[in-house]
Amino acid sequence: MTTQTDSKAKPSRLMAIWRAASIPLAAVILALLVGAVILLISGANPIAAYSALAKGAFGSTAAFGRTLEKATPLILGGLAVAFAFKGGLFNIGGQGQLLFGAIVAAGVGFGIDGLPFIIHMPLALLMGSLAGALYGAIPGALKTYTGAREVITTIMLNFIAINFTDWLADGPWKDEGIVARTPAIAEAAAIPTWGNIPAGFFLAILAAVATWYLLYRTTTGYEIRTVGLNSNAAKYAGIKVSYTVILTMAISGFLAGMGGAIETLGVVGRYQPGFNAGLGFDGITIALLARTNPLGVVPAALLVGAMQAGSSQMQFDAHVPFQIIDVIQALILFFVSADMIVRWIVRVQPEEGEQVTLSTSWG
Amino acid sequence: MDKTNRPIVLEAKGLTKRFPGVLANDNINLKLHQGEILALLGENGAGKSTLMNMLYGLYTPTEGEIWIKGEKVELSNPGEAIDRGVGMVHQHFQLVPPMTVAENVMLGSEITSGGGRLNMRQAIRNVRELSEQYGLAVDPTAVIEDLPVGTQQRVEIIKALYRHADILILDEPTAVLTPQEANELFRIMRDLTAQNVSIIFITHKLKEVLAVADRIGVLRSGQMVGTAMPEDSTETSLAEMMVGRNVILRVEKSASKPGQPVLQIQNLHVHDDRGHAAVEGVDLEVFAGEILGIAGVEGNGQRELVEALTGLRHIDAGKIRIDGQDTTHFSPRQITELGVAHIPEDREKHGLVMPYTLSDNMVLNRYFKAPYAKGLIMHHDKIDENGKVLVKEYDVRPPNVHALAQNLSGGNKQKVIVAREFSSPTKLLVAAQPTRGIDVGSIEFIHKEIVAQRDHGVAVLVVSAELDEVLGLADRVAVMFDGRVVKILPIAEATRERVGLLMAGSDA
Ligand SMILES: Nc1ncnc2c1ncn2[C@@H]1O[C@H](COP(=O)(O)OP(=O)(O)OP(=O)(O)O)[C@@H](O)[C@H]1O
Numbered sequence: 111m112t113t114q115t116d117s118k119a120k121p122s123r124l125m126a127i128w129r130a131a132s133i134p135l136a137a138v139i140l141a142l143l144v145g146a147v148i149l150l151i152s153g154a155n156p157i158a159a160y161s162a163l164a165k166g167a168f169g170s171t172a173a174f175g176r177t178l179e180k181a182t183p184l185i186l187g188g189l190a191v192a193f194a195f196k197g198g199l200f201n202i203g204g205q206g207q208l209l210f211g212a213i214v215a216a217g218v219g220f221g222i223d224g225l226p227f228i229i230h231m232p233l234a235l236l237m238g239s240l241a242g243a244l245y246g247a248i249p250g251a252l253k254t255y256t257g258a259r260e261v262i263t264t265i266m267l268n269f270i271a272i273n274f275t276d277w278l279a280d281g282p283w284k285d286e287g288i289v290a291r292t293p294a295i296a297e298a299a300a301i302p303t304w305g306n307i308p309a310g311f312f313l314a315i316l317a318a319v320a321t322w323y324l325l326y327r328t329t330t331g332y333e334i335r336t337v338g339l340n341s342n343a344a345k346y347a348g349i350k351v352s353y354t355v356i357l358t359m360a361i362s363g364f365l366a367g368m369g370g371a372i373e374t375l376g377v378v379g380r381y382q383p384g385f386n387a388g389l390g391f392d393g394i395t396i397a398l399l400a401r402t403n404p405l406g407v408v409p410a411a412l413l414v415g416a417m418q419a420g421s422s423q424m425q426f427d428a429h430v431p432f433q434i435i436d437v438i439q440a441l442i443l444f445f446v447s448a449d450m451i452v453r454w455i456v457r458v459q460p461e462e463g464e465q466v467t468l469s470t471s472w473g
Numbered sequence: 474m475d476k477t478n479r480p481i482v483l484e485a486k487g488l489t490k491r492f493p494g495v496l497a498n499d500n501i502n503l504k505l506h507q508g509e510i511l512a513l514l515g516e517n518g519a520g521k522s523t524l525m526n527m528l529y530g531l532y533t534p535t536e537g538e539i540w541i542k543g544e545k546v547e548l549s550n551p552g553e554a555i556d557r558g559v560g561m562v563h564q565h566f567q568l569v570p571p572m573t574v575a576e577n578v579m580l581g582s583e584i585t586s587g588g589g590r591l592n593m594r595q596a597i598r599n600v601r602e603l604s605e606q607y608g609l610a611v612d613p614t615a616v617i618e619d620l621p622v623g624t625q626q627r628v629e630i631i632k633a634l635y636r637h638a639d640i641l642i643l644d645e646p647t648a649v650l651t652p653q654e655a656n657e658l659f660r661i662m663r664d665l666t667a668q669n670v671s672i673i674f675i676t677h678k679l680k681e682v683l684a685v686a687d688r689i690g691v692l693r694s695g696q697m698v699g700t701a702m703p704e705d706s707t708e709t710s711l712a713e714m715m716v717g718r719n720v721i722l723r724v725e726k727s728a729s730k731p732g733q734p735v736l737q738i739q740n741l742h743v744h745d746d747r748g749h750a751a752v753e754g755v756d757l758e759v760f761a762g763e764i765l766g767i768a769g770v771e772g773n774g775q776r777e778l779v780e781a782l783t784g785l786r787h788i789d790a791g792k793i794r795i796d797g798q799d800t801t802h803f804s805p806r807q808i809t810e811l812g813v814a815h816i817p818e819d820r821e822k823h824g825l826v827m828p829y830t831l832s833d834n835m836v837l838n839r840y841f842k843a844p845y846a847k848g849l850i851m852h853h854d855k856i857d858e859n860g861k862v863l864v865k866e867y868d869v870r871p872p873n874v875h876a877l878a879q880n881l882s883g884g885n886k887q888k889v890i891v892a893r894e895f896s897s898p899t900k901l902l903v904a905a906q907p908t909r910g911i912d913v914g915s916i917e918f919i920h921k922e923i924v925a926q927r928d929h930g931v932a933v934l935v936v937s938a939e940l941d942e943v944l945g946l947a948d949r950v951a952v953m954f955d956g957r958v959v960k961i962l963p964i965a966e967a968t969r970e971r972v973g974l975l976m977a978g979s980d981a
């Protein structure tokens with residue numbers, strides 16, 4: 111899987127990539143087909159709708175820039191979920207961690223004055239990410255010390271985060287005026303956009319590569335994956351399982367928090383309530399579509415980002431409500447999780463190794 | 474007994490199974506007659522489980538035909554095999570631990586009455602009838618997790634019979650059974666065959682083959698190399714047929730020269746997973762250059778003792794010293810770093826990470842050390858190098874360090890663990906069931922290695938459910954019963970009878 115470094119392993123690695131990508135690709139195509147049927151039923155022309163969608167996502171540099179902009183927090187949200195998965199944890203709290211990242215980045219962005227860009231922007235980004243990390247570590251610690259399932263606690267922490275950040279933006283950190291939002295961040299804290307291309311996108315790519323490297327090339331990654339795959343063996347191997355669980359959640363939260371921070375510093379320019387609702391949940395779709403591979407998260411997020419970026423063009427040109435995009439996204443999620451259906455339709459046999467788990471034995 | 478004149482119930486014709494890079498079964502022909510017990514022998518990785526998985530519909534053959542009761546069949550899943558009367562009992566039981574026996578038995582073919590309500594009473598009655606008919610003593614209302622493994626296995630057999638299986642496949646059923654439980658299983662197998670059930674039985678224990686089989690088939694490197702009748706065979710002849718060379722079934726070793734005490738256990742108290750006292754006041758010493766064997770029926774505290782001294786289980790009271798250091802409250806990492814190697818009893822639970830490659834598994838407890846890692850960065854080329862050396866030295870098959878542990882045969886999984894543990898610098902070697910599921914040729918090899926470690930001055934603690942293994946390897950034998958060490962005997966005084974009595978709790 112990860113250690114194929116010699117040359118004769120290369121072709122099989124290409125094969126492995128193809129094997130891994132074939133199911134998600136098929137899932138996307140199936141979702142688009144089912145989406146087309148729904149469009150037909152509702153009286154729209156699916157070809158017109160999809161070409162408007164493509165135009166809105168890739169038709170111009172502005173459109174393309176918008177796609178990258180949408181994809182950026184999606185990459186980080188997807189990474190957060192994928193990373194936690196590798197450690198055997200299901201982080202549904204991406205939304206909460208992202209909100210904390212966003213508001214702390216905004217706080218550092220508007221609260222400090224007179225710093226040069228080279229310090230202010232990275233500082234705001236880092237503090238936002240760390241806020242996400244701290245917020246992610248909480249469910250990790252709860253799991254370790256009380257046995258509370260992270261699936262439940264992260265959902266509950268989402269509500270706390272939403273209400274707490276809303277309160278901050280409508281209370282202590284409220285901008286002048288009647289709108290509940292924080293003041294705009296300082297110029298020196300903003301992540302630039304070059305022409306139409308947002309610099310934040312490259313930060314996200316960097317994060318994806320770094321996540322992959324951490325998981326597959328460092329001892330910490332080995333520990334996290336070992337705990338995720340077999341915590342008993344991890345214990346036997348001398349790995350501190352409880353510490354690793356907290357660390358995994360913290361790193362996962364760091365990534366989600368970074369997504370929120372980049373969105374604040376690069377796109378919105380401040381924190382305002384209602385900010386990016388659902389982004390944390392899109393992360394789950396993307397992580398699953400990427401089959402929890404950190405590098406696979408990038409194309410998966412680009413795809414979802416493109417759909418979101420193109421949806422208003424589709425609504426405008428083809429008079430199709432943009433909600434159809436949510437339907438297609440849900441269908442993708444459905445087909446990716448129900449991969450047996452996809453395998454049946456596209457006739458991809460599961461690898462025999464996967465079957466073996468049914469029949470593991472001494473013999 | 475020769476039953477080859479009876480009707481054939483199951484036949485494989487030219488069965489071949491190819492995995493990427495591995496020819497697991499090569500043109501295999503096999504016949505099973507009604508009411509026959511066919512024992513299948515073969516080295517680790519010879520292809521026994523693969524063949525069985527094809528007959529049970531878990532794998533699709535690359536080539537060849539399967540005939541059941543005179544009909545050619547294509548089995549694309551176990552359900553289709555079950556419909557034709559084939560049942561399989563895997564070594565890792567497929568039972569739901571918190572549910573009762575009857576609930577487990579009817580799972581997937583539930584009896585309902587009016588509006589989909591479960592008819593528990595009928596299920597209990599059916600299970601009771603089956604267990605009476607075939608002499609399988611099982612209480613249908615007992616909860617699975619409270620039952621010993623031997624009984625759980627009987628539940629698996631009842632499950633198959635409940636689905637009207639008359640062809641039973643048992644893949645290494647005795648690997649985790651006590652000798653008493655194994656004898657009980659053989660009696661059940663004979664009862665079943667008397668009622669025309671046909672059985673394929675896989676084992677690595679040659680004694681069992683001679684005791685219970687009507688006919689013996691031997692696989693080697695994916696090919697059927699021959700069949701034999703038990704009355705014309707001996708352990709030696711079977712071993713030779715399997716391995717293709719002469720195998721020494723006895724451990725050869727000189728007298729031990731014990732040195733300093735390496736492991737000292739004083740008044741140890743440990744509880745099991747459910748909070749019951751499992752080890753109650755054990756005192757034990759193991760000296761450098763000796764092998765101390767722990768004999769005992771499984772479940773008398775051996776597992777908890779081993780887990781406690783390797784840092785995997787909390788110690789309630791007492792003291793453990795390793796190489797002079799108080800390790801009572803050490804972490805597993807600290808204990809490993811003192812030079813303790815541990816072959817864990819449950820290889821799938823503790824010993825391996827199934828989806829990892831062999832290379833990655835071979836560094837499971839030293840991945841963080843040079844040359845495998847420098848600082849945080851792992852060096853996969855060094856990890857692969859280590860894997861390649863060990864795979865060669867320990868004859869792991871297939872010899873591919875990038876193969877995943879989950880795709881290895883049972884015995885080869887064990888070899889990966891043994892290779893890893895024997896290749897670290899060691900003062901104390903703790904080996905729990907070191908040769909479980911291993912073929913005779915490899916047992917010979919592992920036993921030699923254990924003795925070689927001893928001769929290098931390593932203190933060795935061997936825990937085994939195989940009395941023969943303990944008596945063959947040990948210099949001193951400690952017998953555990955009911956959480957205590959009831960007696961420690963020098964090997965010269967440890968006769969089979971005496972140790973057997975002590976294991977059963979009587980004071981000999
Ligand atoms: N799912 C799989 N993918 C790849 N190779 C496999 C798979 N299952 C088995 N093999 C290979 O096929 C060969 C035969 O394995 P099998 O499990 O049938 O051996 P076995 O005779 O049951 O051995 P043991 O006595 O150790 O249980 C081995 O080389 C094994 O590595």
Ligand SMILES: [Mg+2]
Pocket residue numbers: 472473521522523882883
């Ligand atoms: Mg096998």
